Amino acid sequence: MNRFLLTLIFVLALGFTSLNAQNFSTHQVKEGETIEKIAKRYYVTPFDIYQLNPDAKKELKPNTILIIPISKANPPKVTIEKELKGFTEHKTKRKETLYSLAKAYGITEDDIKKYNTFLYANPLRKGDKLQIPKFKITEIVEAPKLTKEYTVLPKEGKWRIAYKFGITVKELEALNPTMQEVLKEGEIINVPNLETESVKEIDDKYSYYKVMPKEGFYRLKLKLGLDQEQLEALNPGLKESGLKDGMILKIPYSNLADGILITDSKRVNLTDSISDYGIKHIALMLPFRLNRVEFDTVADTKKSIKNDPYLSASLDFYSGVLVALDSLKRLGISLKVDVFDTKYQVSEVSKIIEENNFENIDAVIGPLTSETFDKAASELRRYNTPIFSPIGSNLNLYDNVFQSKPSDELLKKKVIDFIKSDTLPKNIIIISDSKTINVSNDLKREFNGARQIYSRKNKDGKDEFFVTKEDIQNVLKPGKNIVFLETTNEGFASNVTSVLASLNNKENIELQQKPIEIKLVTTNINSAFEGDQINNTHLSKLQFHFAASSREYNENDKNSFVKTYKSIYNTTPNKRAVKGFDLTMDVVLRLVTSENLYLSVKNTPLTEYVENKFEYKKKMFGGYYNDSAYLVKYDNLTIVEVKQ
Template identity: 70%
Template sequence: MNKFLFVLCLILLFSFNTVNAQNFSTHQVKKGETIEQIASRYYVTVSDIYALNPDAKEELKPNTVLIIPVSKSKKPKITLVKELQGFKKHKTRRKETLYSLAKKYDISEEDIKKYNKFLYADPLRKGDKLQIPIFKITEEIEEVELTKTYIVQPKEGKWRIAYRFGISVRELEELNPEMGEVLQDGQEILVPNIDDDKEQEVDEKYSYYKVLPKEGFYRLKLKLGLEQTEIEALNPGLAESGLKVGMILKIPFSDTFSIEESNKINLSDSIVDFNTKRIAIMLPFRLNRVDFNTADDTKKSIIKDRYLNASLDFYSGVLLAIDSLKTLGVSVKVDVYDTKNEVGEVSKIIDDNDFETVDVVIGPLTSNTFEKAASKLRRYNVPIVSPIGTNVKLYDNVFQSKPSNDRLKSTLVNYIKADTLTSNIIIISDSKHTNVSNDLKREFNYAKQVHSRKNKKSGEDEFFVTKQDIEDALKPGKNIVFLETKNEGFVSNATSILASLIKEEDKSTNTDALEITLVTANMNNAFTADGVSNEHLSKLQFHYAATSKSYNEADDNVFVNRYRRLYKTTPNSAAVKGFDLTMDVILRIVTSEDLFMSVNNAPLTEYIENKFAYKKKLFGGYYNDSVYLVKYQDLTIVEVKQ
């Protein structure tokens, strides 16, 4: 036997042993048989079969041997029914026994005795004339449904249900093609018909991880720091089923690895409190600085004062939200205060007005005035929401609606870590972002760092790199390139070089493909400046994490249309934030006991450009933990599914 055949036999032997060890069976495809028929026969799903037999997706050829996994559904009860058709005569020979005759005619010893009653009293002897019964045997299979109906429980998303019934999210979606992106409390869906005692409960003391494509136990060990035996111990049945794409695994608690899923709640469908709510809006209009002598003077004052500009834009969105809430039957009394962007004015406003009956305060905008308002309102336990700031002290009555920069960075880093196809990571930075570059290097210890060139005489940063600097760091295949800077010229320089280096595979010249995806852990105005080419950013599929996403102007958005009709202009991000935040805050207090309780009742809400998923600090207030991952694609910015 040559070496090739020997190795092949070993592979087949190991494959056979693996199949047996994992309780799989095999099926030889018959002519005309469909994948649906095979799945139905073994009480598994089509995706179960495709997961182990990917070639079957292309073509199901007769005589192909498929590996069939163990069914998770209840097994049907099979009853054998024997119908007597007649008898066959048999004369007993020497050394024949009831056991050998039963085996020869494929019947039981009891069947032989039943139709030869003398054998109950006497032993079988040579020469005995027997009548051997001939049976027609049929199988009666008790019908068992592969699926059963399940009622979605409060706060349950797709991954929780998939984990409960031991399937992947994709399999759950295949069972329920019309289930939608967001599951509603009380919604009826189909799940595998498994025994109740085999259902798995989600334990909040653990984290849960979704298996990615091409991910095996070795990659999981590198990523999660867990041996195969440890993962299998936490996930009963995994040793038999093996890893599958989209499978949900229980792992020790981790802040780094958690499943984010679309469990958004539409609060407008859940309004229970129609009593008038009182809210306060605190914004730095600084009307004391506005020159009202003429219309032109007023316009100039507005243009020059960035605080007044931001306040007016935000407040325009607030007004439209309150008008929208009226159509839902929600009554709101709004107190509007001009903080003048002065700490003393904030203190005076709270001292001179009755805030004990206020349900929630939105604003002020700046950190020092916001902290003063939050600290004074603590005595009344009045919740206060920060519209735009992240550098705020989280008192126990504070809601920080803008996700932190650390949350943005971790979202992007975790997304890249989850990409198992990435072969190379490069970090390009200027001297002002050396610390950021080093932090990223610690996250990706195999990454290469490229620094902007410095003036040889002065040592000052010149904010550029050469083509050779980048080219030396690239590898054939997929490259992720971080660009960390706030310099517009450096962004323009680096992106133009990177875009020019992308190559497609060319077999005629033996050229390997070279893919480049641009990312940044610190999105800022330098990337959107006029000197930066959007074509280059689109070609590089520029990815970044954002606190909000831009609405699509091509969509027939009711809010945008109403805003344009009312204000004769397109709403900017401040106006949209005013609308989204006001809608969310008021809907939360009319669907829950108060804003604090809404954190549990409404884990994730989303509006035009912003989403809100508040979490509470152990000793402190509440912070928005939900961010978007977006990318440039065909000169537009689109959301990336995480």
């Protein structure tokens, strides 16, 4: 006998008990059997069998021993039907009992008593004449359905449902061939027919990670910092099933080296799709202005950094870039990075491009300022080199330009659409100063029934940037009031928010009116709402809503980027540092998951990182703009994202 086959039989013989203990059984393939028939018999999927028996994909030979996972699906329901066909006479002998007779005739003691009723009151004696019933036994096996219908819950994506039912996203898609990329609330789909207690729940205190092709425990240890034992403890059943391509794993919150979480909707986690591990070449252009820095002493250097806003901004942004480069390296991505000091001079940008070969550079990030960026973008057009603007908006969108910051118009539209989406009755008020009258009139056209209030002016007609309590009180109504505040003046913003906060939730007891509820919004968030004169308690009380290009990360979320940044720089990252990280991660991951950055716009609709998300759209005649922004609000003195 073949030594390998002998060894296999020996191992199976020894390990049979162990296999059963681990929720597995074995099956010897018979002539003419298919994987589909075997899977149906054991209430599992062909995919489950192939995972444990990969050679079965090539050829399924008779007498092959397959390892079969015991199904978690509802077991078959078996019903026994007995039809009386007659009787056999039996004279009781010495030492016979009801138990021995029932066993001998293959029936129950109750069957004997039923047709020999004297036995209910008397014991069985030697010589008793019994009528032993003969039955025709029919076993009815009601096999359970392998799948059942499931109604998609609000904001529920494929990975959440796959995790709940212990399958991969690919398996879920196989059960639903016509399923669209984005699921709709109320949609009916097929899922495995598990018992209720076997369905897992999504715990928002954890993050979730999708296993990539050919990814083993060793690579997960490098990426997630979790060993096999820790992953198995977090994911019951993983020890038995092993890792599977596309499997969803529960992990500690934000425990990902790159700061990317699994998301729903059309958001894409690019770390799942890395296909190009060749060296990528990127360039950074930032206005460090190192020629102006005094390096004689540490004190002089610190003073130079403090006094130069461009150097300070560049260093913040670059610090986030460095953390991103380290995260990308841990993902196995090879990079060549050139860093150039633009010195905040258009002429220096021209010099940099003239003296260096940008034709073979895959992407450029920067410069920061509009004039220098425009110069770099226009000169790099001849090489078709993609260039990303970190902070600029309303740029000249040449066909090689990617504007990562959403436009002011997009932010304005997001707020207006949010107010319009609320169909409940509401009173709309627009408060503005002399510099924002055009905005007020635009909003009036959007909301015809809105009331407009303007800041008071002095006798010379100059704006004094204030309103009185009576000005606002006269246009408020009981119930919901939406107040737009459009200004760039901090004093005016402070005055209006203070008055509104004093009027919020007030009720007129004499007229028995319901309370006045005020929600404050603006279409243009700016420094006027962030100055020292602004009381954040008032903003929280008014649930101040606005659209922003980024959200604020929560330090309590234990984000891995924030943790890494703190360990390196001994401080928390500011918005510029986070933008440096997010933008660099996105640019490079787009490079290694698509043929080029231009095609990535089509392949990757939406990505999201620590504070920023990117959804690029192409202008009909020109470049690319970010068509995605956040709606946020003040809540208990913190700014949180409004889920829509």
